[in-house]
Amino acid sequence: MNTENNSSGNESEVVSRQNESKKRKKYGRMRDVMKKIRLQSHEVGANCNCRKQCFQNVPEEARKTILKNFNAMTSINDQYSYLCGLITVLLIRRRRHRKDEDVANLRSSAYSYRVRFRTDNSLQEINICTQAFMSVHGIKKKKLEILQNSLKMTGVAPKDKRGENKTHPRKFDAHVLAAIYEHIKSFNGRKSHYSVKDSIKLFLPEDLNIKKMFKMFCELNPSMKVSYESYRTVFNTKFNIAFGYPRTDTCCSCDQFLIKIKSLQSDVLKSMDIAQKERFQKEIRHITIQNDVHKRKAEVFYSRKRAAKKRSRTSVTHEAICLDFGQNLSVPNTTTNDVYYKSQLNVYAWQKGKRRCMLNAE
Numbered sequence: 001m002n003t004e005n006n007s008s009g010n011e012s013e014v015v016s017r018q019n020e021s022k023k024r025k026k027y028g029r030m031r032d033v034m035k036k037i038r039l040q041s042h043e044v045g046a047n048c049n050c051r052k053q054c055f056q057n058v059p060e061e062a063r064k065t066i067l068k069n070f071n072a073m074t075s076i077n078d079q080y081s082y083l084c085g086l087i088t089v090l091l092i093r094r095r096r097h098r099k100d101e102d103v104a105n106l107r108s109s110a111y112s113y114r115v116r117f118r119t120d121n122s123l124q125e126i127n128i129c130t131q132a133f134m135s136v137h138g139i140k141k142k143k144l145e146i147l148q149n150s151l152k153m154t155g156v157a158p159k160d161k162r163g164e165n166k167t168h169p170r171k172f173d174a175h176v177l178a179a180i181y182e183h184i185k186s187f188n189g190r191k192s193h194y195s196v197k198d199s200i201k202l203f204l205p206e207d208l209n210i211k212k213m214f215k216m217f218c219e220l221n222p223s224m225k226v227s228y229e230s231y232r233t234v235f236n237t238k239f240n241i242a243f244g245y246p247r248t249d250t251c252c253s254c255d256q257f258l259i260k261i262k263s264l265q266s267d268v269l270k271s272m273d274i275a276q277k278e279r280f281q282k283e284i285r286h287i288t289i290q291n292d293v294h295k296r297k298a299e300v301f302y303s304r305k306r307a308a309k310k311r312s313r314t315s316v317t318h319e320a321i322c323l324d325f326g327q328n329l330s331v332p333n334t335t336t337n338d339v340y341y342k343s344q345l346n347v348y349a350w351q352k353g354k355r356r357c358m359l360n361a362e
Contacts, residue, residue: 042138054132
């Protein structure tokens, strides 16, 4: 199997595993989508209506630009750094002792907030109140408290630590991960017959699936504790493999080219003469070029079909119709296209009650 896309460095990667298989997520990458939506969906809050008249001092166009740039940031850490750059930690200048010190909840720091925007080709910074700061950036009080505590305790912006836990008690050892790679590589796949482009995707037989491959792996390595989900994750993320061949029928020219190439390759291995080997290699290259030209000619039909399909969707005067023969059980069984359609003996099957009838026709 061709596994050039899998470098040896992948074998050193660590993949979490569980003794029991986890339940597969229903929505796939929906969690990542929702995370991005939450990051870029802040909305302007209500007017603060304070005596500083913050919303009057900051024009509406400037508020829209500030929020647009804030939502365009690609990570929550960038947003934290930006917001902390607009917050200043101050000392408490005066306290009003309305309660005893042992009962009162005294603040240890005060904070001032500002916004920065450009207007009339000049950069302006305007101090605003707490409520206006939250409204302009569309954040809640809880997030503001996180920023305040981080600035007060460390002096820098906080970091989002979700997904950074590196202390998982169960991990793959390097030799276990290498065993999974070698087991998946041991299955011989093939490329699509009609593919004229260079593709690294391989196809395995349709009667095979990941669960069967995992059972084979467990039988070969009974001492390794690997869950099905871990095996499936490695298969889906590190390999480009699908099950079932996209097309099973071939044309006479393709079969002829393939037979000639295999025959010449066998002659190259058997020959001891260097000049004769070079002649065989030259013939192989020549036949390979002919096969590529043949496939590119076949691709013209599919290009015209796609163009007709696209045109029929945009025009009311054109219609695209593509017809194909239905699948029949032919006798004898062959994959050669021309022989398939020229066969004089076909088998048709249908269901009549509980009895299946077979009829030889033509």
